[in-house]
Amino acid sequence: MVVKVYGPLYASPKRVLVCLVEKEVDFETVPIDLLKGEHKHPDFLKLQPFGSVPLIQDGDYTLYESRAIIRYCAEKYKSQGTNLLGNTIEERGLVEQWLEVEAQNFHPPINNLVLHILFASVLGFPSDPMIIQESQEKLGKVLDIYEERLSKSKYLAGDFFSLADLSHLPFTHYLVANMGKEYMIRDRKHVSAWWDDISNRPSWKRVLQFGAPF
Amino acid sequence: MVVKVYGPLYASPKRVLVCLVEKEVDFETVPIDLLKGEHKHPDFLKLQPFGSVPLIQDGDYTLYESRAIIRYCAEKYKSQGTNLLGNTIEERGLVEQWLEVEAQNFHPPINNLVLHILFASVLGFPSDPMIIQESQEKLGKVLDIYEERLSKSKYLAGDFFSLADLSHLPFTHYLVANMGKEYMIRDRKHVSAWWDDISNRPSWKRVLQFGAPF
Incomplete structure (x- = not known):
């Protein structure tokens, strides 16, 4: 499964990108231009009602808030890549x-x-x-x-x-x-x-x- | 083991208290008077360098930041009380x-x-x-x-x-x-x-x- 990450140019989404690289998870990026207001578009607000990036889609599963996403990825892909959660x-x-x-x-x-x-x-x-x-x-x-x-x-x-x-x-x-x-x-x-x-x-x-x- | 919770009068420590009650964990409270500046006392700053409550001591283990503590308690006491983390x-x-x-x-x-x-x-x-x-x-x-x-x-x-x-x-x-x-x-x-x-x-x-x- 390839994880889709929305908004790769910006700082908070980069938390997610670096986590996915550390966890050796394949991903693709979906550009969102905040300067053009694309994060306030109704289609995006259906996925992320607060209108901010990042957002990920992992198959049918949608998740937002960068620090929630990195916890999810570190847990889901626990057995591969760098352990990012400690051992105990x-x-x-x-x-x-x-x-x-x-x-x-x-x-x-x-x-x-x-x-x-x-x-x-x-x-x-x-x-x-x-x-x-x-x-x-x-x-x-x-x-x-x-x-x-x-x-x-x-x-x-x-x-x-x-x-x-x-x-x-x-x-x-x-x-x-x-x-x-x-x-x-x-x-x-x-x-x-x-x-x-x-x-x-x-x-x-x-x-x-x-x-x-x- | 009884968990010590510092600052029970205030709002953020109450996140920890309600979590401990849900998890059926015994605890005792240690008063910290923010209005008297007790959170800026050198002895307290040794435990919590940012000078804020809550702080817990679970045996030798010290932890601060209310949302970190509730995650720790929900995980450590996973097998008792209310499940607060979901099932998957x-x-x-x-x-x-x-x-x-x-x-x-x-x-x-x-x-x-x-x-x-x-x-x-x-x-x-x-x-x-x-x-x-x-x-x-x-x-x-x-x-x-x-x-x-x-x-x-x-x-x-x-x-x-x-x-x-x-x-x-x-x-x-x-x-x-x-x-x-x-x-x-x-x-x-x-x-x-x-x-x-x-x-x-x-x-x-x-x-x-x-x-x-x-």
Whole structure:
């Protein structure tokens, strides 16, 4: 079965793509142009009522929300590719903890930076310097906690690469490659080593070849 | 083994408490007074570097982030109490999808309403009418999508109660019981029936007995 992934150009769908590559699952991509509003088209809203990407179709099964999809893929294809969930219930618990930290603590400020630095002019709203400053301060504090954590274990959930690390790839890539803020990673020794490790995985290099919206 | 749950008065820890009751797991609670800043005390920050509740200790094992903890408990105590994860990988996928919808779409606006309507004066910041209005509009749109979903299945992930429903209990309780906004639930027939169903579970009634911070 080939998994269909909608919206491959964008950051959240790339969480799904890199997970599928790690799990050695065949997939095809379905372009969705957010700048043309294709995610608000009635046919798409029937599949994803909130009008956002990614969305996958795995045969008759439809699923949305990137972090739900990567959990599903890691579980369904448990016996192949990289184990992304840890080996025990306790390790899985820590994977879940750091996935939640990514979603609740890391993502909101980095998403604000991406929106206000990279997308404001394309999407036609004014970039807000106050939001940029506050978000950068918040993200810095989160990265300080990551630095402490990564001084004790190679990856976030322990000494194994997992969904928790993988989930950071797309937005951190924007920070490093497109936003002139690589120093936020490089100023923190253990975060920097972690980033080199995870961003040099062949899976991520393959996903970058799918391109970006700008 | 008795699980220790830190911060039982507050909404996010109540996700954990109701999960433990559903799973028939013995627990004890450890009070943390956020209004006195106990979550920023160095001893607490050693356990939870972001300074938030809940946190659990299950023997030597420490875990934080409420939605990570409920996944861990539902998995570890799979063979007892209510099954909260569905019966198949596909059902679990939908549980994850709606847990993510709760975290990403439902929680941000309802959390803003709780902060600006219930906690602003206690926490000493000005309540912002614009944030209240925008958040209420956003929450209304999310609840419209829930209404459509719940017209087709009894619970969010399907015809079975799961972590996805459970995760909505604490903040929706604030909306209905403390904020004078019960009409947002009652104006939507299927959401209203769903709320009656989940909020009348004996587990939730027991958790309400732990009290609230005001």
